[in-house]
Amino acid sequence: MRRPLRLRTVLLHGAAVLLAAALAHPAPAAETAEPVAQSWSFSGPFGGLDLAAAQRGFQIYKEICSNCHSMNQLYYRNLSGIGLSEDQIKAIAASFTVPKGVDDQGQPVEGPALPSSHFHAPFPNPEAARAANNGALPPDLSVIVKAREGGPDYIYGILTGYADPPPDMKMGDGMMYNKQYPGNQIAMPQPLQDGSVTYTDGTPNTLSQEAHDVVTFLTFAANPEMIERKRMGVRIVLFLVMMTGVTYVVKRKIWADLH
Amino acid sequence: MADTAATTANTAHETGAGVPKRDFMKLLAGAGAAVGLGAIAWPLIDSMNPAQDVLAMSSTEVDLKPIVAGQAITVLWRGKPIFVRHRTAAEIKEAADVNVSELRDPQTDAARVQKGHDTWLVVVGICTHLGCVPLGNKPTDPRGEYGGWYCPCHGSQYDTSGRIRKGPAPLNLAVPDYAFENDTKIKIG
Amino acid sequence: MVGLHKSEFANPVVNWIDQRLPLFSMMKNEYSSFPTPKNFNYFWNFGALAMINLMIMVATGVFLAMHYTPNTAMAFDSVERIMRDVNYGWLLRYVHMNGASMFFIVVYIHIFRGLYYGSYKNPRELLWMLGVVILLLMMATAFMGYVLPWGQMSYWGATVITNLFSAFPVVGESIVTWLWGGFSVDNATLNRFFSLHYLLPFVIIAVVFLHVIALHITGSNNPLGIEPKGPQDTIPFHPYYTIKDSVGMCVYLTVFAILVFFAPNFLGHPDNYIPANPLATPADVVPEWYFLPYYAILRSVPNKLIGVLMLFGSIGVMFILPWLDTSPVRSARFRPIYRQLIWVFVIDCLVLGYVGAKPPQGSILLIGRVATAYYFLHYLVILPLLGKLERPLPLPESISQPVTRGGGPLPAGAAATPMEKV
Numbered sequence: 001m002r003r004p005l006r007l008r009t010v011l012l013h014g015a016a017v018l019l020a021a022a023l024a025h026p027a028p029a030a031e032t033a034e035p036v037a038q039s040w041s042f043s044g045p046f047g048g049l050d051l052a053a054a055q056r057g058f059q060i061y062k063e064i065c066s067n068c069h070s071m072n073q074l075y076y077r078n079l080s081g082i083g084l085s086e087d088q089i090k091a092i093a094a095s096f097t098v099p100k101g102v103d104d105q106g107q108p109v110e111g112p113a114l115p116s117s118h119f120h121a122p123f124p125n126p127e128a129a130r131a132a133n134n135g136a137l138p139p140d141l142s143v144i145v146k147a148r149e150g151g152p153d154y155i156y157g158i159l160t161g162y163a164d165p166p167p168d169m170k171m172g173d174g175m176m177y178n179k180q181y182p183g184n185q186i187a188m189p190q191p192l193q194d195g196s197v198t199y200t201d202g203t204p205n206t207l208s209q210e211a212h213d214v215v216t217f218l219t220f221a222a223n224p225e226m227i228e229r230k231r232m233g234v235r236i237v238l239f240l241v242m243m244t245g246v247t248y249v250v251k252r253k254i255w256a257d258l259h
Numbered sequence: 260m261a262d263t264a265a266t267t268a269n270t271a272h273e274t275g276a277g278v279p280k281r282d283f284m285k286l287l288a289g290a291g292a293a294v295g296l297g298a299i300a301w302p303l304i305d306s307m308n309p310a311q312d313v314l315a316m317s318s319t320e321v322d323l324k325p326i327v328a329g330q331a332i333t334v335l336w337r338g339k340p341i342f343v344r345h346r347t348a349a350e351i352k353e354a355a356d357v358n359v360s361e362l363r364d365p366q367t368d369a370a371r372v373q374k375g376h377d378t379w380l381v382v383v384g385i386c387t388h389l390g391c392v393p394l395g396n397k398p399t400d401p402r403g404e405y406g407g408w409y410c411p412c413h414g415s416q417y418d419t420s421g422r423i424r425k426g427p428a429p430l431n432l433a434v435p436d437y438a439f440e441n442d443t444k445i446k447i448g
Numbered sequence: 449m450v451g452l453h454k455s456e457f458a459n460p461v462v463n464w465i466d467q468r469l470p471l472f473s474m475m476k477n478e479y480s481s482f483p484t485p486k487n488f489n490y491f492w493n494f495g496a497l498a499m500i501n502l503m504i505m506v507a508t509g510v511f512l513a514m515h516y517t518p519n520t521a522m523a524f525d526s527v528e529r530i531m532r533d534v535n536y537g538w539l540l541r542y543v544h545m546n547g548a549s550m551f552f553i554v555v556y557i558h559i560f561r562g563l564y565y566g567s568y569k570n571p572r573e574l575l576w577m578l579g580v581v582i583l584l585l586m587m588a589t590a591f592m593g594y595v596l597p598w599g600q601m602s603y604w605g606a607t608v609i610t611n612l613f614s615a616f617p618v619v620g621e622s623i624v625t626w627l628w629g630g631f632s633v634d635n636a637t638l639n640r641f642f643s644l645h646y647l648l649p650f651v652i653i654a655v656v657f658l659h660v661i662a663l664h665i666t667g668s669n670n671p672l673g674i675e676p677k678g679p680q681d682t683i684p685f686h687p688y689y690t691i692k693d694s695v696g697m698c699v700y701l702t703v704f705a706i707l708v709f710f711a712p713n714f715l716g717h718p719d720n721y722i723p724a725n726p727l728a729t730p731a732d733v734v735p736e737w738y739f740l741p742y743y744a745i746l747r748s749v750p751n752k753l754i755g756v757l758m759l760f761g762s763i764g765v766m767f768i769l770p771w772l773d774t775s776p777v778r779s780a781r782f783r784p785i786y787r788q789l790i791w792v793f794v795i796d797c798l799v800l801g802y803v804g805a806k807p808p809q810g811s812i813l814l815i816g817r818v819a820t821a822y823y824f825l826h827y828l829v830i831l832p833l834l835g836k837l838e839r840p841l842p843l844p845e846s847i848s849q850p851v852t853r854g855g856g857p858l859p860a861g862a863a864a865t866p867m868e869k870v
Contacts, residue, residue: 045710073528077315104325116315139722142528146713147721182731222721225531225538232539233709236298240705243291244698250284251691258486258683288694299507302536306511311533 033161033179035153038212042152042219042226045234049220049227051083052201057217058082060197060210062092065141068133068188070121073142074221077115081224082217089115096120134174136187145215145222152215154180159211162190318448320440323379331396333384336447340384340392341435342408343445346419350406351377354420364431368420371434381437381445382421386410388428393417408432478664483682484689485670487847491565492668492689493696494558500697501551502656506649508544512537516596518642520635523598524723542712543704548590549715550704552738555583564790566778567669573770575662580766582655587739589648592641594736595633599720604733606633606641612746615756632726673778674843681847732807740804741797741823747808748820758820765827772827774835782841786834793826 041050058079061071076093080086093113098120100111113120122138123129130137139147148154157180165177165184175185192210199205203213220226319336321343326332331344346354354368372380386393388410394400395408395417403409403416405424410416415426422431437447455466455473466472515534517526530537559579562568568576591609595602610627614620629636667676676682683689707714715737719730735743745762749755765772780787796819803816 073525073532075312075315077311078532116312143721147718149718151718229538229542229709229712233705236705236709237702239291239295240698240702243288243295244695244702246284246288246291247691247694247698250288251695253284254687254691258688292694302539303507303511305535306537306540307514308535310515310529310535310537312529313533 033157035150035157035180037153038156038215040152040219041216042223045230047230049082050216052203053213053216054082054220055084055217056197056199056201056203056210057213057215057220059199060192060214061141061217063197064191065214066120066122068122068129068138069141070123070129070138071119071142071221072121072140074119075115076113076117076119078221078224082220086115093117134187138188141218141221143222145219147222152219155218156211156215158186159192159214160208318446320444320446323443323445328378330398333396334447336435341447342380342382342384342396342421342432344380344382344396344419346378346380350419353406354418354422357418357420357422363423363429366420366422366431371420371422371431373437373439376439379445380419380421381434381447382432383435384408384432386412386415386428387423387430387432388413388415388426393432478660479690480684480686482664482685483676483679484668484685485676485681485847486683486688487670487672488668488689488692489671490692490696491557491561491671493693493700494554494561496693497554497696497700498551498558499656500700501547501554502649502652505544505547505551506653508540508547509646509649512540512544513646516642518596518639520598520638520724523596523638527597539708542708544593546704546707546712546715548593548736549738550700550707551586552590554700555586556738559583560794562669563793564780565669565671566673566773566775566780568770569773569778570770571666572662572669575659575666576770577767578655578659578662580763582652582659583766584763585648585652585655589645589652590736590738592645592648594720595638595641596645597720598638598724600722600724600728600730601717601720601733603633603724603726604729605735606637608733609735610637612756612759615753617753669778670847671779671781672844672847673782674847677846677848734805737801737805740802741800742804744800744804744816745820745823747804748813748816758824762823765824769827769831773831774833775831775838775840776835777840777843782843783834783838784841785838789826789830789834793823796822796826 041048041053061069076089079089079092084092093115096113096117097110098113098117100109103109123132126137145151145155150157158178161178161180163177163179165171169177169184171177172185175187176189177184178186192207192214194207195205196207196210197205203209223229317337319334319341321332321334321341323343323345326343326345328345328347329350331342333340333342335341351368357368359365359367369377371382384392384396389412391410391412393408393410393415395402401409403425405416405418407417407419407421407424410426410428413427415428416424417428417432418424420431421434423429435447437445440446452467453470453473455463455470457463457466457472462472512530515526515530515537517523527541530541532538534540562576562579591605595606610624610633613623613627616623625631627637628634629640670676717734717736722730734740742759742762746755746759749758775783775786777783780790799815799819800823803812803819806812808816
């Protein structure tokens, strides 16, 4: 019995050291702040969507972000998901002019967008977008919340993370300092300030409120299925937990005549 | 031997008390499995129904100005050909004068056009027999004995109101939902 | 009636079919009345769970393929369209996506079960090797499936992994060009990956079929690792194990559902929601979590060719495992040293997984090398030697009488009576 016991001690120590070494390894020197967790209406398994905030967020996208950023995966009809009525959506769509194929002579025609139209894009192609933005390509925002580590908190961190660069930092040409952005140098000028938009519902238009609202809208845009998904999930998980209990009882019954 | 007898007695005793509950739980498990299978099957089946973007693209607008009397055009709506025909006075009269009771699929001409716009006939250009596209829109096409459309697949013939008059097709050419936006523009769907 | 199968089914229709095509007899013999050791624990659920997982993947995959477009210009958008416009498309895609992770969780536990209880030993060598083939096919399928959404990780993962083959001298470059169907990962690559991603699961089904045939020839192993001595040691598969598997299935589906409905992107990489861009590599290219240990092995060696060979070798050693382990005793329960070393091996694999997720620098690189060395040490040195050196504990005489020595034999009736206590 002695030998295995000693061996076991040695092995367990070895494994512990290996594991500890692996876990204790410092992460690569953090250049940027970890996103600070904000309080979101959509957090957690029961989290819904603050429709008013999402609508205000769409207003910010429409008035500010959409000057540079496309949302190519979205259609105007998707706005029913943030609680806009069909007439409101029609009116919003009609205020944009979008390509409508070609006429009988083969010339491209344009016309007012319909609810079934894609969101109007600020630039016809990535090259034009770069040319207008100092060589930097403004990313499409359709799934931006899912496409960044840290999700909503990160986007919020970017929007509220602008500051004066530290005196010893050498900034690239036309670059802005941002506490959240990896490397701290971002090509996007600060998009939101206090009072950037005027809310019609009396919500204070502070920077943090605006950032919060637009991130709520972007979260909806990236996860339009979220509300349905969570509602279904709660039901299905409850059902499965119940079924686990039922099958376990039946299993106990069936196995009772063995042993 | 005695052991076996005792065991049997025990089992019998136990089942006597346990039967209702066990059966109920088994039933519940079976019902749960059936519900679960249904719940798994439905999303798979429903995913083959038209998607949201397909449903959203279900209307199309047609400019009527360029279509002269006697001419017809074909436009695509929901992946199907739609015939839009500018009828002459003679064609309208011909369609209206038909004795409705003699038709295979009785329908008056007035019921197939919109009030005040009876120069315009809008029908789905799909033969009600087996789904071919009838001829009759191009000037060189045969229009059949009744001056409407002629289906090359099995010889069905439609009149100037798009009603079936001869051949194997059972029904008139369908009239889609459409509305006049103004006198020279219609919106289908 | 010469040439007809003798059927025992009373129902005339069933009997008629069964005489000509003995499907019902087969199902009855192989599933219903199939004699199975009576002492399985819940680890024995995972084979059935893997089967269910495979069926879920095929079902969701077939329906996803009805909406997906394998073209570099449209693949990303077509996946987003599935997520947004197709009825329940988001559900199908999230189930398929997380189903891959669930499949590997289930199969890794299934493999651990085999390692712990010595299920690969005589006479189950071929059964085990077929299982390794299934694992390889799963890895290929999962890798190619990950390319299909054509996100940044899809593209760069495909680039890095296909480039592995360039390590082979002389023919390497030609192999890679052939795999790509061009001079980089591009539309031709995406198209063939889609085709193969659709094909391979059906190959997996065929190998699973062979795996099950082999299993039904040798019979199942069990936690004691000793063969059943007679009917008193076995019970019919149905209803005892069908119901036990059902319990496991409900727990498994619960975990699966929590993942799909509440954290669908938890196991994925955010960069795969950025459309593929051949001009910009993401900050660090990492594979899906289930490939991380292999990835760590690959990167632990500074030489490209040796790294690739070790990557393949890490699966290769599993093929010869039945002959590497020299111990005649199957179950780790009766192998006091192996019982501890197997956990060290598990920890080693977890460490490799951790290392695979981190940039290969500094102490991470060192830990990766130690863990890689230990991985091969376990298979190639420890297992062959341990079988010779270890003194196994006394084996029970049969499954029905697990305690023979030490505790003293139980009176004959004792084993039968405790059922009164429910």
